[in-house]
Amino acid sequence: MTLIADGGSTKCDWVLLDRTGNQIFKTRTLGLNPSVVPEEELLSRIKENTELRGVFNKVEALDFYGAGCGTATPREILHKILESLFVNAKVTVAEDMVAAALAVTDKPGIVCIFGTGSNSCYFDGKTTRTSVDSLGFILMDEASGNYFGKRLIRDYFYKKMPAQIAADFEKRFDLTPDVIKTNLYKKPNPNTYLASFAEFIFTREEVNGYFYNLISEGVLKFIEYKILCYKEAQQVPIHFIGSIAHFSKDIIKDCLNRYNLELGNVVQRPIGGLIEYYRKNKLNN
Numbered sequence: 486m487t488l489i490a491d492g493g494s495t496k497c498d499w500v501l502l503d504r505t506g507n508q509i510f511k512t513r514t515l516g517l518n519p520s521v522v523p524e525e526e527l528l529s530r531i532k533e534n535t536e537l538r539g540v541f542n543k544v545e546a547l548d549f550y551g552a553g554c555g556t557a558t559p560r561e562i563l564h565k566i567l568e569s570l571f572v573n574a575k576v577t578v579a580e581d582m583v584a585a586a587l588a589v590t591d592k593p594g595i596v597c598i599f600g601t602g603s604n605s606c607y608f609d610g611k612t613t614r615t616s617v618d619s620l621g622f623i624l625m626d627e628a629s630g631n632y633f634g635k636r637l638i639r640d641y642f643y644k645k646m647p648a649q650i651a652a653d654f655e656k657r658f659d660l661t662p663d664v665i666k667t668n669l670y671k672k673p674n675p676n677t678y679l680a681s682f683a684e685f686i687f688t689r690e691e692v693n694g695y696f697y698n699l700i701s702e703g704v705l706k707f708i709e710y711k712i713l714c715y716k717e718a719q720q721v722p723i724h725f726i727g728s729i730a731h732f733s734k735d736i737i738k739d740c741l742n743r744y745n746l747e748l749g750n751v752v753q754r755p756i757g758g759l760i761e762y763y764r765k766n767k768l769n770n
Contacts, residue, residue: 488544488574489763491584491756492551494518494601495630495677497530498756501540506764511756512536516601519563520553520621521674528566537570544574550584550759552602555619582606585726586613588758589750593721595712600727601680603629605711607721616714622676627710628703630680630729636699637682638665647695657685687732700733704740712746722749 486509491498494516501509514537515530516522522530531537547567554560564578586596586608596613597605603626606613622631640646641654654660668678686696712718723746725737731753738748752758 486540486544487546487548487763487768488540488571489756489759490517490547490549490551491581491588491754491759492517492549492554493581494521494552494674495680497551498754499534499537500756500760501536501544502760502763502768504768506768508760510536516674516677517549517551517563518553518674518676519551519559520556521676523673524562524566526673527563528570531566531570541570542573544571547571547574547576549576549578550581551578552581552600553621554578555580555582555604555615582613582615584759585724585755587762588755589724589726589752590722591762593717594724594749595715595718595721596724596726597707597711597730598726599628599630599707599730599733601630601677602626603632603707603711603727603729605707605715607715607717617711622679625710626676628700628707628729630683631676632703633686633699633729634679634682636703637685638679640699647693650693650695653689654685658682683729687729697736700736701740704733704737705743708740708744708746713744718744718746722747724749725751726753726755728753 487502489500497514497517500511503509512534514534517527517530519527549567560578564576567576582604585598589596591610593609595605596608602622604619606615619625626632641651669675712723723741730751734751741748
């Protein structure tokens with residue numbers, strides 16, 4: 486049996502397939518980003534899932550694709566944890582960009598993630614290549630959930646948010662400064678906390694000028710820093726993965742048009758495409 490995991494900072498989707506590609510189960514845990522979640526918490530989040538516990542001794546191969554797994558140290562931390570739990574499995578850990586690329590296309594293109602965090606890669610149809618190392622949510626992550634959450638909080642406290650939107654924002658969230666600072670500087674997963682504010686943009690009925698400009702500014706910065714850095718940008722489609730991308734598709738298209746860039750596929754969650762890739766290419770059909 487092969488267990489596939491697509492792990493973000495907010496949530497992680499798991500799918501268990503038998504040798505012929507039949508789905509045995511699909512389940513979800515909290516996010517497993519080893520760059521921001523302590524080892525003990527990573528272990529706990531996996532162990533508390535009943536379905537996963539039931540196959541700790543049965544999985545033969547485990548391929549984990551995750552946010553925060555782009556550098557060696559966090560990747561090794563998660564690899565060690567997974568090997569300690571899935572004792573009979575051959576474990577591989579790769580960054581989430583690999584899963585995104587395999588899920589969204591089988592042809593050359595640039596693949597972008599707009600979820601809790603953001604990133605991009607060039608995909609030649611088989612392998613991925615990044616142009617800029619990601620330094621995470623504090624320094625980078627333009628157009629991500631945590632980027633937009635941070636902007637909303639800043640605009641609210643700097644009084645740059647339109648009055649009616651600010652009033653609605655106050656009703657939706659606890660904006661006590663001590664509460665915000667505790668979540669940012671004392672508790673785990675500050676990036677996920679910031680991203681939770683971004684839902685405010687996408688759960689309102691109208692896309693007004695304030696939200697349009699906010700999203701456009703983030704997307705344009707992402708294009709400048711994380712798409713135009715690839716020499717192939719003008720020759721291949723630009724694909725997007727993630728909830729932020731899903732709900733911002735029209736704005737993303739407008740922003741790409743300014744640079745004469747082609748919008749490719751937009752997929753909210755990569756796990757479905759990843760399953761199909763495994764059925765076609767990795768399992769013994």
